[in-house]
Amino acid sequence: MSGMLELADVHPPIAALIEEQLQQVAFIFERQLASDLSAVNALCLHIENYRGKMLRPTLVLLSGLAGGGLPCDGSCLTEKHRTIAAVAEMIHMATLVHDDVLDEADIRRGGSTVNRLWGNETAVMLGDYLISNAFHLCSTVDDPSINLALGEVTNTLCEGELIQLYHRNDCGLDEETYLEIVRRKTASLIAECCRLGAAISGSDPRTCEAMKNYGSTLGVAFQIQDDLLDLIGEEDVVGKSLGRDMIKGKITLPIICHLKNVNQTQRGEALRLIAENGTDALRDHLHQSGAVERATEIAAGLIEDAKGQLTHLPAGEPRDLLMTLADAIITRSR
Secondary structure, three states: OOOOOOOOOOOHHHHHHHHHHHHHHHHHHHHHHOOOOHHHHHHHHHHHHHOOOOHHHHHHHHHHHHHOOOOOOOOOOOHHHHHHHHHHHHHHHHHHHHHHHHHOOOEEOOEEOHHHHHOHHHHHHHHHHHHHHHHHHHHOOOOHHHHHHHHHHHHHHHHHHHHHHHOOOOOOOOHHHHHHHHHHHHHHHHHHHHHHHHHHOOOOHHHHHHHHHHHHHHHHHHHHHHHHHHHHOOHHHHOOOOOHHHHOOOOOHHHHHHHHHOOHHHHHHHHHHHHOOOHHHHHHHHHHHOHHHHHHHHHHHHHHHHHHHHHHOOOOHHHHHHHHHHHHHOOOOO
């Protein structure tokens, strides 16, 4: 079982159904990127290694199932669902390729990044190629409202990254601004995947809005967990370059919690470690001050809020699996 659906023992029939659908999504993804140029195909083949959790396609499909009513046999999932799932993953992978350039990262999913192997210029153009193909593919569903929605989300992703870059090395960054960055750069696409999945299945506006809220809240918790893993995770487990946030001047929630709650001397020591990229020593301070625990609590609270949105859905296995998936967001180690 791949991606976020390593849950076959919990919900075997639905997990197996989603797994089969994800295989079709992967085929659409690969078919769209196929080129008559061998060099382009080689690059696209490499980024297939970036497909890990497949969270966004999974959420399109699960939200489609949850909003499709009975029978829950997958008959409500259409080519439109699968195409939009592939589009969402393409947009996401474009951001990963570009992020690795911004972060000067060498490792992604346990392998070398595009920028490490072929340089920043190739990585930037490959990310652009993914974005352009995403919207070419999206246009094939012949639904301008979806193009507009995903276009707006892509703008929002870029705004989130720009706000983050603007606040680089800003140790005065507050929690509210951090959460706004995260809502834009990560949660917005996840939220739209959930809304679109339900909408394509014909869900009513209230259900679509609930699914969007579920995805947005889930996305913020997901990013908080990512930021925690960047500071306290193990690289061989997480499978990507760690400690890059601090090196690139990104102030994340655990650091914000620490700086807010320690005394002046401890704050000064933390600022020195941040300036010197002293990740190992800072990690110890974050544990001692309770900052790691506090950030984890905030993420856990968001997960409970996300699950609360699912009460708008009919009871059944799709809703149960969305609940289980939400819990898995903050217990993951990669």
